[in-house]
Amino acid sequence: MGIDAGFDMVPRLSKGVVDRHNWDRFINFIKEHYKDDAQIEIKPNYIIFKAGEHPILPFEGHKFLRFSSKVSGPTAAATRVESYIDTVTRIAKVHFGSRVQYWNEGFDHFGNYDWNEVHESIRSYEQVRHAVVISPFLLLDKLGIPIFEIKDILGKGKGLVARFNISKGTRILVEKPLLTVRSMPPNELEPVLAARLKALSKASQRQFLSLRNNFPGKYPFSGIVKTNALPCGPGSPVGGVYPTACLINHSCIPNSHHSWNSNVEHETIHAVRPIEAGEEITISYDRGDPYIVRQAFLNEAFGFDCNCSGCSLPPSELQASNARRILIQGLDDTIGDPFRMMVSPKEVLGDCHSLLQVLEEEYGGCATASSARLYYDAFQVSITHGDQARASVFAERAYKARVVCEGEDSPETQRVKSLALKPSEHSSFGLCSTKWKTTREMVPKSLNTAQFEKWLFGEQS
Numbered sequence: 370m371g372i373d374a375g376f377d378m379v380p381r382l383s384k385g386v387v388d389r390h391n392w393d394r395f396i397n398f399i400k401e402h403y404k405d406d407a408q409i410e411i412k413p414n415y416i417i418f419k420a421g422e423h424p425i426l427p428f429e430g431h432k433f434l435r436f437s438s439k440v441s442g443p444t445a446a447a448t449r450v451e452s453y454i455d456t457v458t459r460i461a462k463v464h465f466g467s468r469v470q471y472w473n474e475g476f477d478h479f480g481n482y483d484w485n486e487v488h489e490s491i492r493s494y495e496q497v498r499h500a501v502v503i504s505p506f507l508l509l510d511k512l513g514i515p516i517f518e519i520k521d522i523l524g525k526g527k528g529l530v531a532r533f534n535i536s537k538g539t540r541i542l543v544e545k546p547l548l549t550v551r552s553m554p555p556n557e558l559e560p561v562l563a564a565r566l567k568a569l570s571k572a573s574q575r576q577f578l579s580l581r582n583n584f585p586g587k588y589p590f591s592g593i594v595k596t597n598a599l600p601c602g603p604g605s606p607v608g609g610v611y612p613t614a615c616l617i618n619h620s621c622i623p624n625s626h627h628s629w630n631s632n633v634e635h636e637t638i639h640a641v642r643p644i645e646a647g648e649e650i651t652i653s654y655d656r657g658d659p660y661i662v663r664q665a666f667l668n669e670a671f672g673f674d675c676n677c678s679g680c681s682l683p684p685s686e687l688q689a690s691n692a693r694r695i696l697i698q699g700l701d702d703t704i705g706d707p708f709r710m711m712v713s714p715k716e717v718l719g720d721c722h723s724l725l726q727v728l729e730e731e732y733g734g735c736a737t738a739s740s741a742r743l744y745y746d747a748f749q750v751s752i753t754h755g756d757q758a759r760a761s762v763f764a765e766r767a768y769k770a771r772v773v774c775e776g777e778d779s780p781e782t783q784r785v786k787s788l789a790l791k792p793s794e795h796s797s798f799g800l801c802s803t804k805w806k807t808t809r810e811m812v813p814k815s816l817n818t819a820q821f822e823k824w825l826f827g828e829q830s
């Protein structure tokens with residue numbers, strides 16, 4: 370015996386777009402809310418609350434009638450089930466309003482549906498034809514459907530594949546790490562990871578252990594981290610392991626960019642060019658080296674041989690690509706030379722222009738992150754010599770590129786946005802000289818595109 374309490378959905382949800390969308394948002398909210406709670410388990414088709422009578426929320430909202438449990442008796446008291454019922458009811462009310470009908474037999478309030486109906490609905494939760502893995506942070510399209518699916522990719526294990534055409538700049542995924550860890554030798558890392566894993570929920574532990582390990586052997590947890598971790602920021606010694614982002618495979622000419630947002634501590638994946646439905650979503654794990662060097666790096670660091678479109682070019686084209694990558698690295702080095710920036714700013718701007726062109730040739734419009742960096746370098750050259758006009762244009766371009774590959778909410782995006790408006794607030798303003806001194810208002814307005822580019826990169830006086 371005992372007292373039942375919970376809520377019914379009245380009328381029940383339809384399979385229609387609006388109800389489906391609201392239910393997905395509600396489910397994602399619940400997952401996020403309880404992500405660190407070991408009593409909540411995510412199954413392929415539902416979320417189970419391991420308390421009281423183990424109430425369940427299905428991923429298909431049209432099947433759902435009731436969320437309830439006995440809330441009195443020894444089991445209920447020991448497992449906090451009443452608090453789960455209360456919280457889930459409150460969250461459901463936010464999403465579905467008066468359709469959520471709370472009842473509690475202790476107050477002589479009874480549910481709307483009879484128990485036979487309810488049990489039948491719960492049995493139907495398991496019968497899903499296509500189980501879609503729903504991460505708490507994956508983005509849904511306008512119809513409430515995830516914009517990618519997780520599929521087996523020939524020779525690569527799992528991967529993400531676009532369900533729809535995805536436009537440039539779309540945020541494909543935003544995800545919190547299961548854990549973050551500092552780089553260290555595997556024998557030291559293994560016990561650290563063992564302790565960190567133990568502290569995670571069962572669901573998170575399973576997600577971690579299901580990730581690919583290209584370095585099986587003595588240190589299995591470290592092998593998973595080495596295969597999968599994404600750096601928390603460029604060059605960071607700290608890496609994050611993610612349930613979904615870590616399934617994204619590498620390409621040397623990737624169609625997407627991954628970025629760590631240090632403000633909110635999550636990873637975002639953005640499309641850097643249009644991606645067609647059915648196309649695999651890819652990011653880059655390497656530093657853009659020529660073929661031989663990057664193959665060796667990818668094999669050593671991640672344990673695979675790359676055969677992406679950039680690595681499968683015919684020999685003559687591969688040779689040309691190698692030459693471009695060597696040129697890109699050479700230009701990157703000379704642009705970053707502070708002494709040259711001081712004494713030969715015009716040459717450095719010229720190098721920036723050359724780099725932009727060769728990036729475009731090599732990556733065909735997919736080099737958004739590199740061009741964001743390049744525009745910021747050009748901004749620095751301009752501002753250190755007091756040129757606010759060019760600096761504001763370069764910062765504006767860096768901002769637009771950052772929006773595409775990181776989104777408006779990225780701290781770096783916000784920083785370059787404010788510099789576009791107030792370039793003089795940069796700490797290097799006029800540091801080297803004021804020989805190019807201009808104001809923002811001096812950006813020429815009557816030039817055509819080609820003339821404007823020439824002006825911008827200092828190729829005409």
Ligand SMILES: [Zn+2]
Nearest residue numbers: 621675677680
């Ligand atoms: Zn490749």
